[in-house]
Amino acid sequence: MVVLLPVYQPGETLLSLVDELDAARVVIVDDGSDPAAAAVLDRAAERGCTVLRHPVNRGKGAALKTGFRHIAEAYPGEDVVCADADGQHRADEVCRVADRVRETGRMVLGVRRFAGMPLRSRVGNTLTCLLFQAVTGRIVTDTQTGLRGYPGAMLGRLGSVPGERFEYEMNVLLEAARLGNPIDEVTIATTYLDDNASSHFAVVADATRIYWPMLRFAASRAGKQRP
Template identity: 45%
Template structure:
């Protein structure tokens, strides 16, 4: 099997990175690239040793963040012939075992066009900030994206050569870059394959440069943009409904239809171009979308009438309740049907992951 290259972004590494490199060489990984992300002169000896072992060293003059270090490495891989059949990214802190990196390579060979993720199970002795951070992010990601990723923060990823130009074009300079990679997989029709790996935290993960608050704010700001863009269409819908219903209270269907016609156009354009980032033809999506609009319009009328007439609720309150329910329903249908892609996530079951800790 032609093994992929290995890319290690490193900021102030220690002997754990050198041990990983030695083990990878023993497993047959002959193309290893290390990006020195502005670690400073105190770490020159560590990088010099890596270079002596045969690694290709790329340097940042100052610390620029993990996302930038990954993109620098990917760019260099494309320029120097390290891009085929792909590139595996691995962390420098010893959390990724050489055997698990080898399993990611195997999954890449069996799924040559897929983004392969080495995912931890987060069981056993896992630091609280890692367990909670990944759990929350995983839940929000599944809600927004529709695909369940077991470990959204994993740094062990197999990137096929054909998708490297896409990876280079993604935004993000720090840890949000890795979230962008996951968010952009579905709209770009990139399948994801998950490989369970061992959960390893060395000395309580104190060597990690991930800052839970600062970097999580950057990550969640990306997800919130997806949610807030959908709310804009709801605001337009409610505004048109209120305006029309104030002037023409009867029949109710006039207000509902007017609101849906205007807001549907806003909703379609925002969701197609910003939320779901569909790459197909507009006509294909528009046909499905307006079939959904017709259904939602009739359902909206039926629910508002039921709540406001037989049940006696205020018509505006009825409108809010109806729209909350239908917005969730509509989001799921748009994600899975209107703007759906052929990309799906599957789990590579060649390895049973276990939790563990290690020390030096």
Template identity: 45%
Template sequence: MTVLIPSYEPDERLIGLIHQLVAADNRDIVIVDDGSGDNYKRIFASAKQLGCTILTHERNMGKGRALKTGFHYIKKLSSKDGVICADSDGQHLPADIMRIADVVDRLPHHIILGSRQFTGEVPLRSRFGNTATRQIYKFTTGTAIHDTQTGLRGFSNDMLDWLCSIPGERFEYEMNMLLQARSAGYSLTEIPIETVYLEENKSSHFRPLADSFAVYLPIIKFSGASLLSALLDYGLLLLIHMLTANLLLAVVGARICSSLANYTMNRRFVFAEDGPSEVRRSMPKYFALVVLILTLNYGLMYGLNEMAHVPLLISKLVTEGVLFLLSFWSQRKFVYPKSTGSTSKKPADC
């Protein structure tokens, strides 16, 4: 089993963790110095003397890139062992790292998450950030995960190609991993670990505004595309209904136009699918989903507007709100799945 530690401007806690890992088990340890600079060379030199492999970025490139650098290196070793990712700031206890390693051996094709329970004294920004991300992830995917931001994660060796292909250079990489896991054929398993925050988590390099924005960006972009399409849909719905007094024609005509706009925005800007082959693959699935959503849309609106006599605009707002989550989940899972776990594809470089 290889322990991979991305590290930026570490302190002596990194050396303490290495000593404990070496004492507990003679595992391979790979550390990625993510552009820490000359002031930290002494710490990385000490880690190298303890038997660790040190990979160095000339400048800070972000945690996601550091992890992919490590995955790429481990992949070239042609080892069959799994990989455990841990942070360098003392928040992950050696005993918990070993527990995750044991589960990786028993559960291939799973992402093993060291799940903090957030009991005791937890810094306010950490508690709030984890709660917000957990709720947004559940809303987006329909899956509940207790700790979406944990840096303690375990992977079987056959997942390395996929791990190298996931987009994201900073902290958003770890969220993208969770968002794409199921479509790539991997399950998520949480293992409870100790919650450790040292000195109010001052050593964290997470930037609350910039990195939070990057983590939530896929959801923000999808919501923006949906809002623009919805405005177009609402306008056309009211216009066609005013001209024809035919609800079915208004719903179908408005949805055809807005779905074309929504498909283009999601393919280009949300799920980053482009090129003729991606269009041929995703377009039939997208418009099959449109037919399903349209059927549900009309059924719900008919029940609300024609039977319950709810005003048309309110009926539309309620219907779209109900179908928003289904649309996002379906597009991520079936239309733009990024199924990079397929063994038939050329291995991806990091």
């Protein structure tokens, strides 16, 4: 297993997670953080992590794809677990997702219980899950989770999925639905620090990026069903 951590303006929670993982198998992609983050990133590198850096902020999707390309070259055939480094995901949960990927050979989502989410996140995630089910016919419990595991055989395909920002992860789910690929789930704790104050999710802009691919997906399916 290789752990991929896309980060922007990381803090001490990144180092806490790294300390609980095998740092030699952690790839961090910094998405254009300002110089204040350099000390944390340098300390992660000193612990044995591979640290890749975008000179400017390009978005979470771009950071993930940079990480996937590196891992495909440096660790060919290895499964990958992507996690957020803001304190939401624990090392034991990362390992549980990795174990499920290894057992099933499938994409695996670490899904949160909605009961512990801040109201804004709970409402947004519920709406997104319902819309995803409506347009794909597939039930996914947590479409917005950042804890996701992928078998090594998927890495090449993940690099071709469109999207540079938060819409990328939705596009990955839509691609799985389009291809009929199974998606497994592992329940994880719902952990938010300071009511998710560290999130870089821009409510209006990023919500639009997430919903637009689903509407395009629905329109494409409707077009194919016309006589």
